[in-house]
Structures are given as C-alpha cells and as structure tokens.
Amino acid sequence: MNLPGQQNRLGLLLVLATITTYCVADGNLVLFALSAPAAVAAWFLSAPPLGRPMPRPVINLLLLGILAYTLHRVIRTGFDISTVCEIITLTLLVKLLDRRSQRDFGQVVSICAYLGIGTILTSNSFLVGIMLIVCLIILVLTTLVYQTSLAVTTRGELPRRPPAGRHAVRQLRNLAISMSIAGMIVSVIVFLLVPRRLGSGLFGTWGNPAAGQVTGFADEVELGTPGFITPSAMPVLDLQVFGPDGQPLGAPELVYYLRGAVLDVYEDGRWIRSPDAFERGLRHRINSALEPKIIGPSPIHWTIEQRITLRNVTQARSHLFAIWRPVAIQTLQPSVIYAATDTGTLLREGDGGKFEYIVRSRDFEPSRSFAREGQPAAVDPVTAENMDTARFIALAGQILTNAGIDPDAARRRPSQIERAAEAIARSFDVGFEYTLEADLVPPGIDPTEWFLFEHKAGHCEYYASAMALLCRAVGINARVITGYVATEFNEASSHYVVRQSNAHAWVEVETAPNVWKSYDPTPSADFMRLHEPSQSLLAQARRLFDAAEFLWIRNVVSFGAERQESLFRSAFNINWNPDRAVEDLVRRMRNRQPRQVIQLVAMTAIVSAVGFLVVFLSWRCRQSSGRALRSILRNWWLRILPKRDAQIIYRLFCRELARRGVPKPASVPLLTHVESNAHRLGREQALVAASLARVLYRARFDAPDSASLDECIRQWNLFSRSV
Amino acid sequence: MSTAGGHHPTMPHRHDRRRYDLLASGFVYLATALFLAIGALNSQNNLLFWAFGLAVAGLIVSGIVSGVPLMHLELEREPPPPAHVGEQITLRYRLFHRGRLWPLFGLRICEIAENQDQSALIFSPDGIAHIGPHDCVRATAPALPRMRGVHSICTVCVSTTFPLGLVRRSLYFDLPARIIVRPAVAPLRKEIASRIVPGREDSTRSLARVGHGGDFFGLRDYAPGDPVRTIAWKPSARRDTLLVRQQTTPAPPRLWLRLEQPPADISEQQFENAVALLASIIVHASRKGLAPGLVIEWADVSLPPALSPAHAERLLDTLARLERRDKAHKSRARTRADLVVSFTPSHEPGVISDLDPAHWAAEHIVTVLPMADRPRRTRGRT
Structure with a gap:
C-alpha cells in the first residue's frame, strides 16, 4: 500500500478541484489562472523528496501579505463571501508551501473543505453542484488516506509502504465510495427533514448565496449603445407554461413574449418609464405564497399560468417577467412585490439569488363593443430636440395610405387601429437590416430618425422605437416593451430556457381604452435567425444539461416548505410543518396565563429529565440489558422450536466456548475438552460448563425427554450468564 | 516470563473495555456543522441545508465505519522476550479482525504500563494501516527498558481516529504479562x-562424558571409520574383538x-x-x-x-x-x-x-x- 504516493496524488487533486470549483462558482477566471498553476508549483516545490518547505520567515511574510490584502479588500469592497474565499485560497497556497509534516497535510485538507463551504455560499448552480459532489468524493477519499497514514506516521514521517492486510487499496476505495453514497443518502434525508422557514432571517442576510444581476435588464433603452441585447447564451430564467386545466402548454414551435419593463416616454434617444407609473399601480408585500395575490382587473379569468424561476437576481428592486396581461401572482419566497395594474409591470424586492414565482395571465382581451367602450384617446406625435417630427408624420401617413387607412386620427375608425399598427410593423420587412453591431450615431441627429431614414440597420430596440414613434406620429398610442422571448423549448424537461441572447424589445399598441396588443416590428426572418434554437450536437448536449439544471433548480435549490409539506403528505400522508407547530406553540404560550406556562415548562423539564435518565441508564446498562434480552429471546426460541433437540444447545455451547477462547476441536469429546480447559475458563465457569456437558450427554444419550431438555436450557442459561 | 490474570496469552482476546474521546478536530467539526445549520436556517439556502446534512452524515457514517468493525477486533500478544537495560525490545502482536464486512484502517497499538512501571519501560506506539475482514495482521511495538527488574505490563490499547479524525475510539485489552529486564551489558575494556581468567585447578578437571579430553572414559566396539590409533590393542587382544578407547570431555x-x-x-x-x-x-x-x-x-x-x-x-x-x-x-x-x-x-x-x-x-x-x-x-x- 503506497500511502505517500496516494496521499500526494489525492491531495493535489483535491486542491485543484476545490480551487477550480470555487473559481467556476464565482466566475473568477483571473483567480483561477493565478492560483491553479501556483498551487501545482507550490505542491511540487514543497513535496518531498525533491522539494523542501519554504523557510518560516518567508511563510510569515506571505501571511502578513494576506493579512494586508484582507484589510485592503474589507476597506474597499466590504466583507463579503468573495473576499473570504479569496483569502482562503491564498491561505491554502501559503499552506502548500509550508508542508512539513503529516499534520500540515491535514490542515491543507481542512482548508479545502472550508473553501468548499465558501463555494456553496457563492453559487448554487447545477454545474457547481456537480463539481462540489466530485470534490466531496475526493475529500472523503483524501481524508480516509490521511487518517490511515496518520496512524503509521512516526515522527512526522510516513513510511513508504506501511504494513497492511490484503486488498487494502481496493477496500479503501470501496469504503470511500460506500461512505460517499451513505453520506449522500443521510444528507438527503436531513435535507428533506429539516424544517424550512424556521428561523429565517434571524441573523440578517448571512448565508445567502452571492447574488448578481445576470439578466442585464434595465428600466430604460438608450439607443446608440449596445443596450441589453447580447449574444450570450447564459440562462436567465426557466419558464413552464400551463393551461387552466393544469396541462402543459409549451411546444417547440410556440413562442412566448415575457414582458419586463414598459417604456412609454421618449427623451433624446432614450425610452424610459413614466415617473408616475407606480403611483398608479398597486403594491403588495408577499411574505408567503399560500394564495395567489390578485393584481389585475376583476373578475379574474386567466388562461395561462407561468411558473418562472429567475436564476440569479439582485437584492435591489428588479423586474419580474410575465406574459401580458398578468392578473395574479404567487411567490414562493418572502418578498415585496410591486404591481402596476395598467401597465402590467411587476417589480420585486427581497433576498438575492434564485427567485421563483407563478404568474397567471390572460393572453386575450375580452370582446368589447367599441361603441360602448369608445376609442382610445389620440396621442400627439413625439417631439425631441434633434428630431424632425414631420418626417415621422409623413412616413407614417404614407404607410397608412398605402394600406388603405386614413392617417388622420380623428377620421380613422377604431377598428382600423390594429390594421394600421400591423401595416407599420410590416413596413420594416423590406429595406432594413438586422444587426447587433452598434454603429456610432452621428451627432446632432436623433438615433431613431437616423435608423429610420439613413442607416436602416440596427437591433430590435431600434425597430421597436421606430414603430412606436411612427404609431404616435399618426395618433396611435404605443409603448416600447423590453423583456425576453421564450423560444427554446426543452422537451426533456417540458420547459423553456430563456437566455440572455433572448432579450428582445417590441411594441404594444392601445387598440381600445386600456386594451393593448403586442406587435413585433423586427423582421420575422431575422427574428427566427436570431432566436431559433440551434440543432447542432453541442446545442443538443447543452439542452440536456439545461434540463438537468432545471431539475436541480426546481428540486434542490427551490425546495421549500410547501414542497416539503406536499412531499410528506403524498409519501407518508402526514402533515410535516414544524415551523407552523412552533408558531402555534409560541402563540399558545403567549395566550396562556403565567401559571400555565410554568406548569408546561415544569412538565417539559420532568419529561426531558426522565427521558434523559432512561437513555442514560440504557446506555450504561446496554451490555447487560442486551444480554438479558438475547437470553429471553433465545429461551423463547428454544421453547417454541418444533423440534426441541439438545443438539441446538450443544452447538450454542460450542460457539460460546469458542467465543470465550477455548474452541472445541472436533476430535475431543465435550466433557473432556471442558475439563482439560478448566484452567482457562476459571473455576466457576468450568464447573458450570462441566455440569452442562454432563446434562447434555444425559439429554442426548440417556433420557431424551422434555425434562432433560429443560434442565439443559437451565444449565445453559447459567453458563451463558457466568463471566 | 510468567503471566498473570485469567486470559490465556496465546489465545486471541476480545477487548475488555472501550473509550471514546472527542478530539480537537471533532470540536471544530461540530462548530462548523452548527455554523452551517445556523446559516441554512437563517438564509434558507438549500445548498447550506445539504451541506449541514453532509456534516450530520459525516458524524453518523464516521461512527458506523470505525465503531462497528472495531468491535470485532481480537488481539493476541506474544510472550515478551527478556530485555537488557537500554536495549530496545520488540513486543509482537497478532490482530484478528472477525468482522465480515467492514475493513479496519489506521489503527494505532500501544502498551499501557502499570503506574509503578511507567518510568521503567518506555513504550512507543506502532501503526497498522489496514486489516481486512477475516484477516490477521502482525504488528510490533518497540519498548525501551530503563530499569532492571521484573516489570509488569497489563493493558494493550488499540485506537483509531479513522475515518474523519473526529473521535478517537480506543479498545483496551487486559493481557497481563511480565518482562524481565536484565542489567545492561557492555563490552569490557x-x-x-x-583479568578474567580461570582458576588454577581448572586444567585438571574433566566432565564424565565422551569427548576429546585426556582422561580415559571407557571402551566400546570398533565401528568402521574409527581412527586406527584409537584402537585399544591389548584389550582387543584379550577380548578377541576390536575395541576403541573413549576419552572424557575436558571441563571448561x-x-x-x-x-x-x-x-x-x-x-x-x-x-x-x-x-x-x-x-x-x-x-x-x-x-x-x-x-x-x-x-x-x-x-x-x-x-x-x-x-x-x-x-x-x-x-x-x-x-x-x-x-x-x-x-x-x-x-x-x-x-x-x-x-x-x-x-x-x-x-x-x-x-x-x-x-x-x-x-x-x-x-x-x-x-x-x-x-x-x-x-x-x-x-x-x-
């Protein structure tokens, strides 16, 4: 068993695995590029027999450097988990240079374990989870090898090949694997049993995974800049769509527009939200999601339910996404929800990280009589400092005239608004080019005007902005919507994966008072080219990974009290809600009189003391009580045996003799053996054993009746009790 | 060497008592587990719940993996050899693992001297990397006698911190025995x-058994291969058969x-x-x-x-x-x-x-x- 070799290999593997996992979790490529080669170099520089540990003064200087760096980071960026993990990584590197004995190796393993905990606090993604499981297996194996080698270490040195039994390596490997599997099973049981919601937020935000805004989403669109349109394939959210009957509605050919920000004010090339948008809306604080909160007009008739999981959001106020028009929302985490009923905008505030919610929407407008509802109020064309509004009015009028629609809002029938909007949207299909390259807008000209009349190339924000301005130029109320399009349906998990590249902007047009209809002016060919899921082998593999990640998020990361309760109810038909039980207990305690409270506390103390006493005495007398129990069971078994035979007691007697260190050879009669080994058994035991042997002889050869057998049992009990 | 007590020294012997000691690393482990539990409850971070579950699993699995197979360990100590003061001796053991499923790893074996003999004998522990199920391993533990006399050794302790180093589990085997420690021996100047020479009368003594000394011991029949010069001719002539003269052994x-x-x-x-x-x-x-x-x-x-x-x-x-x-x-x-x-x-x-x-x-x-x-x-x- 080459313990030093195995220990070295596993140790290096563990160090690299934990550093890599942390860097993947934090997305810190710089740290990985610096620390991974440094770890390898430090390992070989300090590994015997060629390497030597660094001198103590150098190690102390390096530790001082880490301390200075820590102070600098804490002063500059504050104390966060990223800082802690970086310090742990640096300490690990220094410790690698300071390996002098087996104890130092153990400290390296411990530091790796703490870096793993830091990784858990950094990210909860599926990839990191898989890497953590791999790290855990390596950690278990390394710890086992270390503990094995610790026993054979003399004066801090490990012998090359310490004495070991047969198949040591194989059995160690099997033990590590079985320990890992058993540990996983136990940890899953603990994971399922530990009550959720109990003690949430007692110590502030400690323990929350580090959150970052991966949606790249903002409340405004600034033309002339790259904006939030990016080709990045990083997943932003997962979407499941269901009908009112609970049937999934998703399909590869179906596309859903998830609205985020509603931008209705245009200023100097920027579309922004009107300042009083949320004063008009409702504000809900949702601490738990027992029932959906109604946020839309009543009566509620919803047609589509969206279960959305945002992968990673900030703690600050951020947008939620939903299909138009959201009428009810349900969140599974404590948070504050802001909902604007007229625009359908949803905002949230709460803890960062993963956020899961359910929105019910009505994806159609009820049929209305325009005679009864009237037509929407005409709006004025948008004016801006560098904008030639007349050009917009002329172009929009020409488009409507070509479509056979009167450009004059006063003379246009309300039923023609939808046709007019459609005509404007389709006017971009010819003569315009879709590109993500952000060309520089010439100074002194409005970006939308530059796109519409000169450049004629841009991304979806330009198209949406141009269509909204053209609609407003002919009196049609329109607004720009930014959000995501869900096009990539994963059939393995029946859900949509929405990536950063699926960010999109489109237009909503008011076709009737407070009735808005969506139009996408982006040329459909370009839209399909951009958002159609790839069919390459890599993309299919990525889809499989996405399905697994979705299951990870849904079943592990998002596992909450409700799911825990439903799981226990469906599996064991019990109500598992200890958090509510504690709340009830606290409430009852508050309502009771002090005398009753004292009685309750005293009763609890007495029951606890008695329980403790019982457990303690059982533990102290576990051997004798176990022996007594075994004896009772054995007697019972001997008496109920259909074939009551002294041979059974004879075998038990031989086994007990072997257990006491005097195994009976096959060639020696029982009584002879007992008498010849009397000095080993002791005086009392030898007497009882000889008596039992004689009784056994009598029961077997002289009088094989029930009385003899009872005497055998009695003598056997005497012998088994004798020590 | 003599033995005492009720156990036969050459038979594998089960442990007499056991002991569990929580190590410093165990305290750190428990503190970390508590830390994880508080963090998990506070943040409701499910990965922290999972990590806490792993910490609990580590405690349970560690107890089972090392505690259960250790109960099936039997030990036998070979009779200790006589020793000289200042010369290291080796105590030899045989460890039998009667368990069927779990192997034993990382065992440390050491003698525990009786109180009065603690300074007379210094024992060094020895390590055993692995004992498989139904396997037997030999182990040795060095001891250094420091005082002359007959010293008692009583208890052998087999301990392990395997698998996670949280708890040291020790088994104590009462195997009383005595070690005779002779005086230190060194080459003389x-x-x-x-000056160490025999007495004057030594050259005249001989032992009463056959050898190559100078004294006559007896006669016997000639056997082929006997030197001719050992034949006693006169007695041979008298008996009419060849007889050979035998000498006594010179006394040292x-x-x-x-x-x-x-x-x-x-x-x-x-x-x-x-x-x-x-x-x-x-x-x-x-x-x-x-x-x-x-x-x-x-x-x-x-x-x-x-x-x-x-x-x-x-x-x-x-x-x-x-x-x-x-x-x-x-x-x-x-x-x-x-x-x-x-x-x-x-x-x-x-x-x-x-x-x-x-x-x-x-x-x-x-x-x-x-x-x-x-x-x-x-x-x-x-």
Whole structure:
C-alpha cells in the first residue's frame, strides 16, 4: 500500500478541484489562472523528496501579505463571501508551501473543505453542484488516506509502504465510495427533514448565496449603445407554461413574449418609464405564497399560468417577467412585490439569488363593443430636440395610405387601429437590416430618425422605437416593451430556457381604452435567425444539461416548505410543518396565563429529565440489558422450536466456548475438552460448563425427554450468564 | 516470563473495555456543522441545508465505519522476550479482525504500563494501516527498558481516529504479562577483560562424558571409520574383538563470581552499576569459553559454574531479580570466588573494585545509567 504516493496524488487533486470549483462558482477566471498553476508549483516545490518547505520567515511574510490584502479588500469592497474565499485560497497556497509534516497535510485538507463551504455560499448552480459532489468524493477519499497514514506516521514521517492486510487499496476505495453514497443518502434525508422557514432571517442576510444581476435588464433603452441585447447564451430564467386545466402548454414551435419593463416616454434617444407609473399601480408585500395575490382587473379569468424561476437576481428592486396581461401572482419566497395594474409591470424586492414565482395571465382581451367602450384617446406625435417630427408624420401617413387607412386620427375608425399598427410593423420587412453591431450615431441627429431614414440597420430596440414613434406620429398610442422571448423549448424537461441572447424589445399598441396588443416590428426572418434554437450536437448536449439544471433548480435549490409539506403528505400522508407547530406553540404560550406556562415548562423539564435518565441508564446498562434480552429471546426460541433437540444447545455451547477462547476441536469429546480447559475458563465457569456437558450427554444419550431438555436450557442459561 | 490474570496469552482476546474521546478536530467539526445549520436556517439556502446534512452524515457514517468493525477486533500478544537495560525490545502482536464486512484502517497499538512501571519501560506506539475482514495482521511495538527488574505490563490499547479524525475510539485489552529486564551489558575494556581468567585447578578437571579430553572414559566396539590409533590393542587382544578407547570431555574452565554486599552508604545508582558490571563479566566470560558461576551470599544466590547459553541467561535473570534489600534465609558454606565485585576501593589481584562502571565498561552503560552525582567522564579516561 503506497500511502505517500496516494496521499500526494489525492491531495493535489483535491486542491485543484476545490480551487477550480470555487473559481467556476464565482466566475473568477483571473483567480483561477493565478492560483491553479501556483498551487501545482507550490505542491511540487514543497513535496518531498525533491522539494523542501519554504523557510518560516518567508511563510510569515506571505501571511502578513494576506493579512494586508484582507484589510485592503474589507476597506474597499466590504466583507463579503468573495473576499473570504479569496483569502482562503491564498491561505491554502501559503499552506502548500509550508508542508512539513503529516499534520500540515491535514490542515491543507481542512482548508479545502472550508473553501468548499465558501463555494456553496457563492453559487448554487447545477454545474457547481456537480463539481462540489466530485470534490466531496475526493475529500472523503483524501481524508480516509490521511487518517490511515496518520496512524503509521512516526515522527512526522510516513513510511513508504506501511504494513497492511490484503486488498487494502481496493477496500479503501470501496469504503470511500460506500461512505460517499451513505453520506449522500443521510444528507438527503436531513435535507428533506429539516424544517424550512424556521428561523429565517434571524441573523440578517448571512448565508445567502452571492447574488448578481445576470439578466442585464434595465428600466430604460438608450439607443446608440449596445443596450441589453447580447449574444450570450447564459440562462436567465426557466419558464413552464400551463393551461387552466393544469396541462402543459409549451411546444417547440410556440413562442412566448415575457414582458419586463414598459417604456412609454421618449427623451433624446432614450425610452424610459413614466415617473408616475407606480403611483398608479398597486403594491403588495408577499411574505408567503399560500394564495395567489390578485393584481389585475376583476373578475379574474386567466388562461395561462407561468411558473418562472429567475436564476440569479439582485437584492435591489428588479423586474419580474410575465406574459401580458398578468392578473395574479404567487411567490414562493418572502418578498415585496410591486404591481402596476395598467401597465402590467411587476417589480420585486427581497433576498438575492434564485427567485421563483407563478404568474397567471390572460393572453386575450375580452370582446368589447367599441361603441360602448369608445376609442382610445389620440396621442400627439413625439417631439425631441434633434428630431424632425414631420418626417415621422409623413412616413407614417404614407404607410397608412398605402394600406388603405386614413392617417388622420380623428377620421380613422377604431377598428382600423390594429390594421394600421400591423401595416407599420410590416413596413420594416423590406429595406432594413438586422444587426447587433452598434454603429456610432452621428451627432446632432436623433438615433431613431437616423435608423429610420439613413442607416436602416440596427437591433430590435431600434425597430421597436421606430414603430412606436411612427404609431404616435399618426395618433396611435404605443409603448416600447423590453423583456425576453421564450423560444427554446426543452422537451426533456417540458420547459423553456430563456437566455440572455433572448432579450428582445417590441411594441404594444392601445387598440381600445386600456386594451393593448403586442406587435413585433423586427423582421420575422431575422427574428427566427436570431432566436431559433440551434440543432447542432453541442446545442443538443447543452439542452440536456439545461434540463438537468432545471431539475436541480426546481428540486434542490427551490425546495421549500410547501414542497416539503406536499412531499410528506403524498409519501407518508402526514402533515410535516414544524415551523407552523412552533408558531402555534409560541402563540399558545403567549395566550396562556403565567401559571400555565410554568406548569408546561415544569412538565417539559420532568419529561426531558426522565427521558434523559432512561437513555442514560440504557446506555450504561446496554451490555447487560442486551444480554438479558438475547437470553429471553433465545429461551423463547428454544421453547417454541418444533423440534426441541439438545443438539441446538450443544452447538450454542460450542460457539460460546469458542467465543470465550477455548474452541472445541472436533476430535475431543465435550466433557473432556471442558475439563482439560478448566484452567482457562476459571473455576466457576468450568464447573458450570462441566455440569452442562454432563446434562447434555444425559439429554442426548440417556433420557431424551422434555425434562432433560429443560434442565439443559437451565444449565445453559447459567453458563451463558457466568463471566 | 510468567503471566498473570485469567486470559490465556496465546489465545486471541476480545477487548475488555472501550473509550471514546472527542478530539480537537471533532470540536471544530461540530462548530462548523452548527455554523452551517445556523446559516441554512437563517438564509434558507438549500445548498447550506445539504451541506449541514453532509456534516450530520459525516458524524453518523464516521461512527458506523470505525465503531462497528472495531468491535470485532481480537488481539493476541506474544510472550515478551527478556530485555537488557537500554536495549530496545520488540513486543509482537497478532490482530484478528472477525468482522465480515467492514475493513479496519489506521489503527494505532500501544502498551499501557502499570503506574509503578511507567518510568521503567518506555513504550512507543506502532501503526497498522489496514486489516481486512477475516484477516490477521502482525504488528510490533518497540519498548525501551530503563530499569532492571521484573516489570509488569497489563493493558494493550488499540485506537483509531479513522475515518474523519473526529473521535478517537480506543479498545483496551487486559493481557497481563511480565518482562524481565536484565542489567545492561557492555563490552569490557581490554585491561579488565585480561583479568578474567580461570582458576588454577581448572586444567585438571574433566566432565564424565565422551569427548576429546585426556582422561580415559571407557571402551566400546570398533565401528568402521574409527581412527586406527584409537584402537585399544591389548584389550582387543584379550577380548578377541576390536575395541576403541573413549576419552572424557575436558571441563571448561570455571569462573566463580561474587558480588559483595553493598554498604549502606552507596547510592542505588552505584549498586546498579555494580550489577551491570557483573552482568557484563558473565557475558564476556561465556563468550571466552569460561563457565561462570555466581555466588551472592547476602541474597541467597549460589549458581554453580556451567557453560551454556541457558546458564548464562539464568545468571542474568538472577541478576535481574536481585534487589539490594534481599536477605539470605539460610547460611551457606562460603565459596571461594575467582572474581569479586566489591564496593571497597582495593587494588589487590583478582579483586575488581571501582564504583564507576565507566572505568570498567564502555560508554554504553554510562549512557543508559548516567551518573547524576558526578560529572560525566569522557571516553578513554582511566
């Protein structure tokens, strides 16, 4: 068993695995590029027999450097988990240079374990989870090898090949694997049993995974800049769509527009939200999601339910996404929800990280009589400092005239608004080019005007902005919507994966008072080219990974009290809600009189003391009580045996003799053996054993009746009790 | 060597008691688990719940993996060999793992001396990397005797911190035994060794058994291969058959040694040095072909000279048991000794007397039994 070799290999593997996992979790490529080669170099520089540990003064200087760096980071960026993990990584590197004995190796393993905990606090993604499981297996194996080698270490040195039994390596490997599997099973049981919601937020935000805004989403669109349109394939959210009957509605050919920000004010090339948008809306604080909160007009008739999981959001106020028009929302985490009923905008505030919610929407407008509802109020064309509004009015009028629609809002029938909007949207299909390259807008000209009349190339924000301005130029109320399009349906998990590249902007047009209809002016060919899921082998593999990640998020990361309760109810038909039980207990305690409270506390103390006493005495007398129990069971078994035979007691007697260190050879009669080994058994035991042997002889050869057998049992009990 | 107690020393023996000690790393582990639990409850971060579950799993699995198979361990200690002061001996063990499923890893085995023998014997632990199920492994543990005498060893402790190093689980096997620690033996200096010569009457003695000595032992029938010059011609002629003359075995030269009674004013250290000197002389004489005999009248010891390894060991064992306060129970005829180890300074021929063993033996004795009350002498100084 080459313990030093195995220990070295596993140790290096563990160090690299934990550093890599942390860097993947934090997305810190710089740290990985610096620390991974440094770890390898430090390992070989300090590994015997060629390497030597660094001198103590150098190690102390390096530790001082880490301390200075820590102070600098804490002063500059504050104390966060990223800082802690970086310090742990640096300490690990220094410790690698300071390996002098087996104890130092153990400290390296411990530091790796703490870096793993830091990784858990950094990210909860599926990839990191898989890497953590791999790290855990390596950690278990390394710890086992270390503990094995610790026993054979003399004066801090490990012998090359310490004495070991047969198949040591194989059995160690099997033990590590079985320990890992058993540990996983136990940890899953603990994971399922530990009550959720109990003690949430007692110590502030400690323990929350580090959150970052991966949606790249903002409340405004600034033309002339790259904006939030990016080709990045990083997943932003997962979407499941269901009908009112609970049937999934998703399909590869179906596309859903998830609205985020509603931008209705245009200023100097920027579309922004009107300042009083949320004063008009409702504000809900949702601490738990027992029932959906109604946020839309009543009566509620919803047609589509969206279960959305945002992968990673900030703690600050951020947008939620939903299909138009959201009428009810349900969140599974404590948070504050802001909902604007007229625009359908949803905002949230709460803890960062993963956020899961359910929105019910009505994806159609009820049929209305325009005679009864009237037509929407005409709006004025948008004016801006560098904008030639007349050009917009002329172009929009020409488009409507070509479509056979009167450009004059006063003379246009309300039923023609939808046709007019459609005509404007389709006017971009010819003569315009879709590109993500952000060309520089010439100074002194409005970006939308530059796109519409000169450049004629841009991304979806330009198209949406141009269509909204053209609609407003002919009196049609329109607004720009930014959000995501869900096009990539994963059939393995029946859900949509929405990536950063699926960010999109489109237009909503008011076709009737407070009735808005969506139009996408982006040329459909370009839209399909951009958002159609790839069919390459890599993309299919990525889809499989996405399905697994979705299951990870849904079943592990998002596992909450409700799911825990439903799981226990469906599996064991019990109500598992200890958090509510504690709340009830606290409430009852508050309502009771002090005398009753004292009685309750005293009763609890007495029951606890008695329980403790019982457990303690059982533990102290576990051997004798176990022996007594075994004896009772054995007697019972001997008496109920259909074939009551002294041979059974004879075998038990031989086994007990072997257990006491005097195994009976096959060639020696029982009584002879007992008498010849009397000095080993002791005086009392030898007497009882000889008596039992004689009784056994009598029961077997002289009088094989029930009385003899009872005497055998009695003598056997005497012998088994004798020590 | 003798044994005591109810257990047979050559049979595998189950443990008599066990003990669990939470190590410092175990405290750290528990604190970390608590830290994870608080973090998980506070943040409702499911990965922290999972990590807490892993910490709990580590405790449970660690207890099962090392606790259960350890209960199936049996141990057997071989009889300890006799030892000399300052010379390391090796205690040998056989460990039987009667378990069927789980192997044992990372065992540490060590002797636990009785209270009065803690300074007399220094034990070093030994490690065993692995014992498979139904497997038997031999182990050795070195021990360094520091004091002459018969010392008791009682308990063998087998412990492990495997698998996670949180708890040390120890099994104690009560296997009482005795170790005879003989006096330190060192090569003598040349001038002293030259004085160790047999008595004058030794050349005339012979043993009454067949050998190559000068005395006549008897006659026997001729066997093919016998030298012709051994044929006793006259008796052969008288008996009319060939007879061969047999000689006696020459007796080895004898060397009677005596240890004088120590005066009351000498220290224990000086007495030990004298005993060590006597032991060195016995070993030296045996190697030179002399038959050492020992007479210590004040301790009722009288072992006549003989030349055999067993006899030399018997003499050394007697010296191992020798105590300064021993008293003779009956008076014996005073035997004339060839060499007397005396505590009185004297320069008479045939009498070795000096209180400093460094003067007589090599530095090895001085190292083992340092003189506390006088400065250490350098090697070679007379």
